[in-house]
Amino acid sequence: MKKLHIGNITTESNVFMAPLAGYTSYPFRMICRKLGAGLAFTEMVSANGLKYNDKATAKLLCTSDAETLKAVQLLGSVPSAFEYACKGEYTAGFDIVDINMGCPVPNVIKSGEGCALISNIPLASKIIEACKRSGKVVTVKFRPGFNRKKIVVSEFAKMCEDSGADMITVHGRTRDMMYEGEPVYGYIEAAKNVVNIPVIANGGIHSDEDAVRMMDRTGADGVMIGRYGLENPLIFARLTGKDTNETKLSLILEQADIAISCFDELSAMEHIKKTASYFMKKLPGTKVYKQEMYNCGCMEELKKTLIKIFGETEK
Structure with a gap:
């Protein structure tokens, strides 16, 4: 490259x-x-x-x-x-x-x-x-x-x-x-x-x-x-060859902070839910995780749910 x-x-x-x-x-x-x-x-x-x-x-x-x-x-x-x-x-x-x-x-x-x-x-x-x-x-x-x-x-x-x-x-x-x-x-x-x-x-x-x-x-x-x-x-x-310690969890949480800085909360949550859904692709239990994520009503709740989901899948 x-x-x-x-x-x-x-x-x-x-x-x-x-x-x-x-x-x-x-x-x-x-x-x-x-x-x-x-x-x-x-x-x-x-x-x-x-x-x-x-x-x-x-x-x-x-x-x-x-x-x-x-x-x-x-x-x-x-x-x-x-x-x-x-x-x-x-x-x-x-x-x-x-x-x-x-x-x-x-x-x-x-x-x-x-x-x-x-x-x-x-x-x-x-x-x-x-x-x-x-x-x-x-x-x-x-x-x-x-x-x-x-x-x-x-x-x-x-x-x-x-x-x-x-x-x-x-x-x-x-x-x-x-x-x-x-x-x-x-x-x-x-x-x-x-x-x-x-x-x-x-x-x-x-x-x-x-x-x-x-x-x-x-x-x-x-x-x-x-x-x-x-x-x-x-x-x-x-x-x-970029040296990084990033995980899908850290990346999705960082995106959430950026999204809130430029979109209203509803639009920011919509973006994060769509992106997180792709991040979960091929992971076991995806259907349940998505349902839990889409039930979130505010960004703070969504972040906590993402920490739980990706904390479990990235162990």
Whole structure:
């Protein structure tokens, strides 16, 4: 693992936390960065929502000066909305804009957003160029094609670079694979072979060994970890050689304190309950633990319950 140069920015490591809707809010991003993640992206944010000052959308951009190297992911299909969002006050403190061209969810596709953009290369190019006019570092996350008969990964990667992208992230699954099945290393390798900008490999990383294998087989410049990063963020420390005594309990309690500092109590509790649920994945007795946790009515009660739950599971 190594430092990575992205445009005029240098990250401390080439192991990143992926943007995940509903989860990668400010408290969780801070934990990932503390454990060694070179970047941790916001959950996807609607470019149109920022253009029209939607309060719920703006709330997703909660951050502070303590978060260095801020990276926002934008979703949309209108170049002018992207340009407005990138130049606007909501993203003024963010160093990197990542463009979501990989989300496979049907409602996103129907709107011509996310993965739909790999089928409209001219529009995708205009969106990248619009974001670049903000002067920010711009990255693109995309899938290699809609299915194995419609692979456009090489052409799309080259277009991203030619349009001004400073880095690309390639999810190794086609759109029809959604989030299931083994990623195809060859698709990511194909992108790496046609561009000179950094290429990050994403998809199907569920262990340290998966991350190393992904790097070895694709020749990628780094890896981006998705759902497994939620389940066990300590993977960032292991992959980057970060010395830490943190446990899941200490990490969830620290997140709770950060959440209270930037959200109202109800929102903070909602975030912690969702994150803790992922932390409990595959542990025996999870169903009972979750029920006990979701019955908590205030943050102090929730903290006591978390101490009990993780105290038992981490003995």
